[in-house]
Amino acid sequence: MKNEMSHLPKTQDPLDELLLGADEYLPDSGFTARVLTALPAKRAHSWRRFAVLTLAVFIGAALAAWELPAIFGILHQAIPLHWSAIQWPLIATITALLAALASLVWAMFALVAEER
């Protein structure tokens, strides 16, 4: 058996000889085959899936960054308050970045959880 279990040192103790002599090798008798049959399906780490997810996140973030200023512009016109001092483009960019970051974190967690 070529496993990493240590070889027991030779001993003069009759009890050790007795213990070693009593530990007989159990023949496999189909045990390994039963174990392999019982194994649940496991997927290899899908780097392609990871790349697609990441790309999707960044495309989504870019689209959000592109579209959000227009949405905020509409909101700005629709809400008659003194909000003109607010930096809408800056807020839009920050929101888009936060959304992208949250999406990325979520995607990573989902990926890791699924792989496990």
Added chain:
Amino acid sequence: MSFTDADLIARVLLRVDQNAFGELVRRYQSPVRSFISKLADGDAHLADDLAQETFVKVWNKLGTFRSDAKFSTWLFGIACNEWRMHARGRRELALEELAEPPDELAQPEAATASNLRLDLAAAMKLLTTAERAAIVLCCQNGLSHDEAAQALGCPLGTVKTNVLRGREKLKRWLAV
């Protein structure tokens, strides 16, 4: 060409190679089944079921195995946990909760070599499960006290005590 355990583990992790995992199972099935069988008082069917569960868990958790420990130590630890869960599930006594067995075993009058092994099996059953587990791991499977403590999830001193006490009992009972 023979692969080391580390090679096989890497193949399982990187390529999800069931053949490599099968080789790991073939290498360790005997000591794991034997270990659990001894904890289960020789119930081979129960030992096989628990050993199978052990290897399925190994398959699922192999990614968490740290290569700074020996694979066998980690494997015996999982096997021990499987036994514990089974014992608790059946309201049997857990490793540390077992009562002391009767101190005296009928000593063989003529302890010949032919029947000594049979007597050893009987004497092993009279040890507490904790002593038996420690003896099997340290004296039959070559784990150090430290490794056995890791596998059994108990302090090093407890393992040393269990090995020492178990050996003393066996020597006394078997008159060796």
